Structure formats: C-alpha cells, structure tokens
Amino acid sequence: MLKILPDKVYLKLQYKYTTGKKLNLKEPKTYGEKLQWLKLHDRKSYYTTLVDKYEVREYIKNKIGEKYLVPILGHWDNAENIDFEKLPQKFVLKCNHDSKSVIVCHDKDSLNIKDTINHFKKKLKNNAFYYGREWPYKNIKPLVIAEEMLVDETGNDLKDYKVMCFNGEPKLIQIHKERFNENEEYTIDYYDINWNKTNITANTTCSKEEMDKPEFLEEMLYLSKKLSQDLPQARIDWYYANNQLYFGEITFFDASGYDVFDPSEWNYRLGSWIDLSIIKKENYLSQSINENRG
Incomplete structure (x- = not known):
C-alpha cells in the first residue's frame, strides 16, 4: 500500500518513523532534511x-x-x-x-x-x-x-573508506570495519580530511583505537573530489588492497538520509555543507525554458 503514496507524503511519514522528528521540507536545515529535499528536487x-x-x-x-x-x-x-x-x-x-x-x-x-x-x-x-x-x-x-x-595486507576483509563530499569538496571520511565479519563488532568511525578522528556517531558503534593516517589519503581525496564535481553532495566509496585504491560505489543518499548524528550539532553542520540554492536555480531556469517553449 505504501508504494502508491506520493513521494513527498511517503518521505514525511518515513522520516518521522525512522528519526522521530518532523521533516521540514520548506526550510531544510539538517543533513537528513536536505537529503530528503534532494530526493524530490x-x-x-x-x-x-x-x-x-x-x-x-x-x-x-x-x-x-x-x-x-x-x-x-x-x-x-x-x-x-x-x-x-x-x-x-x-x-x-x-x-x-x-x-x-x-x-x-x-x-x-x-x-x-x-x-x-x-x-x-x-x-x-x-x-x-x-x-x-x-x-x-x-x-x-x-x-x-x-x-x-x-583482502588487506593481513589477509583479512577490507575496510570501507567512504568519503563524504559536498559541492565537490571532501569533508569527512567514514571508516567501516568488520562489516561482513559476524565474529567481530561492526564499527564506523568518522575522520576529517586532515585525519583527525571526530566524535561523530550515527546509530552505530565507534572503534576504540585511532587509525594511523593512510599513505593513500591524498590520492583518495583527490579522486573523490574529481568524481564528485558538479554534484551537490555524494559519498564516494573506496577499498585499499594490493597497494592500490579500488573504487566501490557512488551514493547520493547516505543511509537514505535517516541517520541522526550525535552530537546533534553535526546534523546541522553537515546540512550547512549542502548548498540547495544551486539546485533551486537550475530548476527555476529549467521551468522557465519549458514554459517559454510551451
């Protein structure tokens, strides 16, 4: 039954159900709100x-x-x-x-x-x-x-490196460990682009240790920037094996925009990195062109 709901109605219901918060689409401020807005526009x-x-x-x-x-x-x-x-x-x-x-x-x-x-x-x-x-x-x-x-240099399953980019600029890096290992705890850590571990959590557990700065960091950031050019925001995923980087995937809606970050200030900080004015301008110009054609 939910499949027949209009996207906007469905997103408001789903956002409330998953986050416990009312979705503000008129003036979105948080990362999650802006991702829902982008889904529509x-x-x-x-x-x-x-x-x-x-x-x-x-x-x-x-x-x-x-x-x-x-x-x-x-x-x-x-x-x-x-x-x-x-x-x-x-x-x-x-x-x-x-x-x-x-x-x-x-x-x-x-x-x-x-x-x-x-x-x-x-x-x-x-x-x-x-x-x-x-x-x-x-x-x-x-x-x-x-x-x-x-596999990594120890023969174990790879870590996932997920670079969160905003308007073509890398801002944060998620490190996913033991994602497919049922015998170990699955953890997600967030580092800034200078490799400082942040205090961010998002419905997940952080690891207790701090990773050494990887030798491939600058290359990964450069490639992520190149792949995210002209995108309002995107997550570019990587693996590292055999002494080189491998591309994983491009994601536009990390956790579908339903993760709630702790401390709560990060919801607004990440949201501030998404500039919706560019999309609004593009949509306005497209609408004007179509109206003139009509």
Whole structure:
C-alpha cells in the first residue's frame, strides 16, 4: 500500500518513523532534511548510471582510469544462471541496484549454492527505490555481479573508506570495519580530511583505537573530489588492497538520509555543507525554458 503514496507524503511519514522528528521540507536545515529535499528536487537522469554498480564502471574508467575498478568475474540477470563452476574459490557476489545483497565467499566448497541462488532471486525482484524513495535506483536493470575478492595486507576483509563530499569538496571520511565479519563488532568511525578522528556517531558503534593516517589519503581525496564535481553532495566509496585504491560505489543518499548524528550539532553542520540554492536555480531556469517553449 505504501508504494502508491506520493513521494513527498511517503518521505514525511518515513522520516518521522525512522528519526522521530518532523521533516521540514520548506526550510531544510539538517543533513537528513536536505537529503530528503534532494530526493524530490534534484533528479538528473545520469544519476541512475552513477548509482548502478555495473554501469558506473564505464564512467569510472573514463573519469579516473580502469586500474581503480575491482575486476569482475561475471554478471547475470537471472540468479539461476550464475556460473559457480567458473568462479574461483574466493569471490564476492552482489547486486548492482541495492546495498544489502552482498555475499562474501571465502570458500566455494562450503557455500550453500541453493541458498545463494534463492537469496539473489529475491534481491533481483526488489526495487531499492521504494524504501527511501531514492529515485535514481528506480529504473536500474537488476543484475548479480561477481567480483574478485580483495583482502588487506593481513589477509583479512577490507575496510570501507567512504568519503563524504559536498559541492565537490571532501569533508569527512567514514571508516567501516568488520562489516561482513559476524565474529567481530561492526564499527564506523568518522575522520576529517586532515585525519583527525571526530566524535561523530550515527546509530552505530565507534572503534576504540585511532587509525594511523593512510599513505593513500591524498590520492583518495583527490579522486573523490574529481568524481564528485558538479554534484551537490555524494559519498564516494573506496577499498585499499594490493597497494592500490579500488573504487566501490557512488551514493547520493547516505543511509537514505535517516541517520541522526550525535552530537546533534553535526546534523546541522553537515546540512550547512549542502548548498540547495544551486539546485533551486537550475530548476527555476529549467521551468522557465519549458514554459517559454510551451
């Protein structure tokens, strides 16, 4: 039933339900409020390509170079067609159109193939648009992608480095640890671009230690800036393995804009980094052109 609700009505209800706060779309101030506003008013068609984990590869190749792409082992639009025999002992399976379908296979011999196929049958039927009304996902052609498994220098699962950019400028870096390790606590830390650990939490646990400044920090910030040019805000994700950076994905709506930051001042600080006036001006000009054509 909720699918038939207009986007604006749905977002107001969902925002209240997830954050406990009333959504202010007339004068949005916080990061979460502005992300909901952008869902409704910043709808450039090429955003769909940028969030499609398969189609974006060509964009990344042309923008920063093919060497930053995680090698692909195959892709399928039907889960029954996944060619497990040709896959190596270790690999990663994920969908191109969502964020919670990943299966990390450390040993193919112990993988329950039937369960894996059923898992992706369900995921391929899901449209990620409807939960948060993140419209760029609505018209993606769903695929299952197999990627080479990357590991860090210790042989463990990779950390996720997620660079939060605003108007083409990196501002914060999220570090996700043990995301797919059920035996360890999943933590998220926030660092500024000078590698100072902040006190931000967002419905998650922080790690107790401080990481050493990574040697690839400047390169990661440079590439993130390049990929986020002309975007009001975006999160650019990276992995580091084999002594090099690998691109993860581009996300326009971190946590769909429903995370509430603590301390609360960060909700407003991040919100202040998003300049909606640019989008409003673009929309006004577009509307004026269409009216003149009419």
